[in-house]
Amino acid sequence: MARGTLVILSGPSGVGKDTVINAWHARDPRVERVVAYTTRPPRAGELPGIDYHFVTVQEFLRLAEAGAFLEFKEVHGNHYATPLHDMEEMLAAGKIAVLKIDVQGALAVMELRSDAVSVFLMPPSADELERRIRARNLDGPDVIYRRLLNAREEMALAHHYQLQLINDSVEEVVGRLVGVVQ
Numbered sequence: 603m604a605r606g607t608l609v610i611l612s613g614p615s616g617v618g619k620d621t622v623i624n625a626w627h628a629r630d631p632r633v634e635r636v637v638a639y640t641t642r643p644p645r646a647g648e649l650p651g652i653d654y655h656f657v658t659v660q661e662f663l664r665l666a667e668a669g670a671f672l673e674f675k676e677v678h679g680n681h682y683a684t685p686l687h688d689m690e691e692m693l694a695a696g697k698i699a700v701l702k703i704d705v706q707g708a709l710a711v712m713e714l715r716s717d718a719v720s721v722f723l724m725p726p727s728a729d730e731l732e733r734r735i736r737a738r739n740l741d742g743p744d745v746i747y748r749r750l751l752n753a754r755e756e757m758a759l760a761h762h763y764q765l766q767l768i769n770d771s772v773e774e775v776v777g778r779l780v781g782v783v784q
């Protein structure tokens with residue numbers, strides 16, 4: 603069986619990464635998100651094994667020590683990691699393995715995996731990004747403010763990616779992804 607494709611997908615929080623992955627999966631069932639590990643507690647509505655693998659700090663450190671992660675990092679006291687084995691299994695099975703990952707993690711993966719296709723999803727405008735974040739109704743004013751500040755920093759690094767796509771129409775973005783990964 604042909605080996606799959608590794609796709610790195612970044613973009614500011616609320617730009618629509620999950621929405622795009624889900625729409626892409628609906629169009630091509632080979633598309634699967636690599637579920638990351640984290641030590642932070644689940645938020646309301648998040649499901650173990652779907653949004654993240656939620657583990658204790660002890661378990662996380664054991665896995666890191668055992669070489670289970672492609673990359674890992676600590677953000678605001680919480681650990682996050684990309685599991686190596688799950689990703690390799692998907693690729694061996696011919697899947698399109700999508701890493702939804704922050705810019706720092708993405709840059710690390712690009713160094714390690716020159717075969718990866720890297721995509722940065724941009725909002726149509728700063729106002730529209732703010733509208734999407736507010737429309738989700740997940741965050742208070744402080745978190746929204748921090749997400750918008752982070753968005754600016756992340757977008758300044760978008761040129762490191764092979765592809766920058768503006769998420770205006772989800773269908774158009776998915777069309778471009780289908781074309782690129784063929």
Ligand SMILES: Nc1ncnc2c1ncn2[C@@H]1O[C@H](COP(=O)(O)OP(=O)(O)OP(=O)(O)O)[C@@H](O)[C@H]1O
Pocket residue numbers: 613614615616617618619620621622734735737738769770771772
């Ligand atoms: N092209 C689009 N047009 C209008 N709304 C969109 C579009 N894409 C996504 N959205 C909406 O924007 C909101 C944020 O989308 P989503 O949760 O997929 O973002 P995300 O980038 O995965 O965020 P996070 O990184 O915080 O998990 C959702 O309410 C979603 O329905």
